[in-house]
Amino acid sequence: MRTLVLNAGYEPLAVVSFKRALVLVMNEKAIVVEHIDDEPVWSASGMYERPAVILLTRYVRVPSARRVPVTRRGVLRRDAHRCGYCEKAASTIDHIVPRSRGGEDSWENLVACCLRCNNLKGDRTPGEIGWELRMTPRPPRGTQWTVRGTDRTDPRWEPYLALAA
Template identity: 80%
Template sequence: MRTLVLNAGYEPLAVVSFKRAIVLVMNEKAVVVEQVDADPVWGPSAVYDRPAVILLTRYVRIPSSRLVPVTRRGVLRRDGHRCGYCGKSASTIDHILPRSRGGADSWENLVACCLRCNNVKGDRTPQEMGWELTIAPQPPRGAHWTVRGAERADPAWEPYLALAA
C-alpha cells in the first residue's frame, strides 16, 4: 500500500510506503487528506485513518529545477512504445543525431524506435534517409514524471496530480 505525499501548498512531492505515511501522521508532521476505506490503524493513544494522500504540516523547499533523468525506459514511456519513424511497436531507442556525430543523450535527441528502423537508419540522420519524425521529442512534463512512483497512480491521487500537471 502506497501513499501520496503533498507539500503544505498541495504540490505532489513523493510516493511513500503506508508505514512511512502513518509515522508522519502519528508524529504530527502530516495530516490525512484522503483515506482508504479500510479498518483504521490503532495507535497507543489515538485511532488513525489509513492514508491514501497526506499533507505535510510544514512547507518543504524543493529544488527549482526538478529535471527528469534521461533513461531508455523513460524515452519508451514518453513515446508510448511507438517508433518515432514508422509508428510501429518500439523496443529500442535511437539517437536522431548519431552519437558518432556529436549527438547527445538528451530528451530532444532520443526517440523510441523499432528494431527494423534502427538497423536501417544506422549512423545517419533522418534527413539523410528522407525520413520524417512522427513526434517532436521534448522533455516530459507533469507530476507523473517528477513525482517518483506516481506512474502507477492510485485513483484517489488523480485530483492532486492533475493540479501539478
C-alpha cells in the same frame, strides 16, 4: 499500500509507503487528507486512519529545476512505445544525431524506434536518408514524470494530481 504526499501548498511531492506516511502523521508532520476505508491503525497513543493522501504541515522547498533523468524506459514511455520514424511498435531507442557524431543522451536527441528502422538508419542522421521524425522529441512534463510512483495511481489521488497538471 502506498500514500501520496502533498506539500503544504497541496502540490504532489512523492509517493511513500503506508508505514512512512503513518510515521509522518504520528509525528504530527503531516495530516490525513484522504483515508482508506479499512480498519484504523491502533497505537499506544491512539487511533489513526489508514492514509491514502497526506498533507505536510510545513512547506518543503523543492528545486524548481526538477529534471527528469533520461532513461531508455522513459523515452519509450514518452513516445508511447511507437517508432519515431514509422510509428510501428518500438522496442529500442535511437539517437537522432548518432553518438559517433557527437549526439548526446538527451530527451531532444532520443526517440523510440523499431528494430527495422534502427537497423536501416544505422550511423546516419534522418536527413541523410530522407526520413522525417513523426514528432519533435521534448523532455517530458507533468506530475506523472516529476513525482515518482504516480505512474500507478490510486483513484483517490486523481483530484490532487489534476491540480498540479
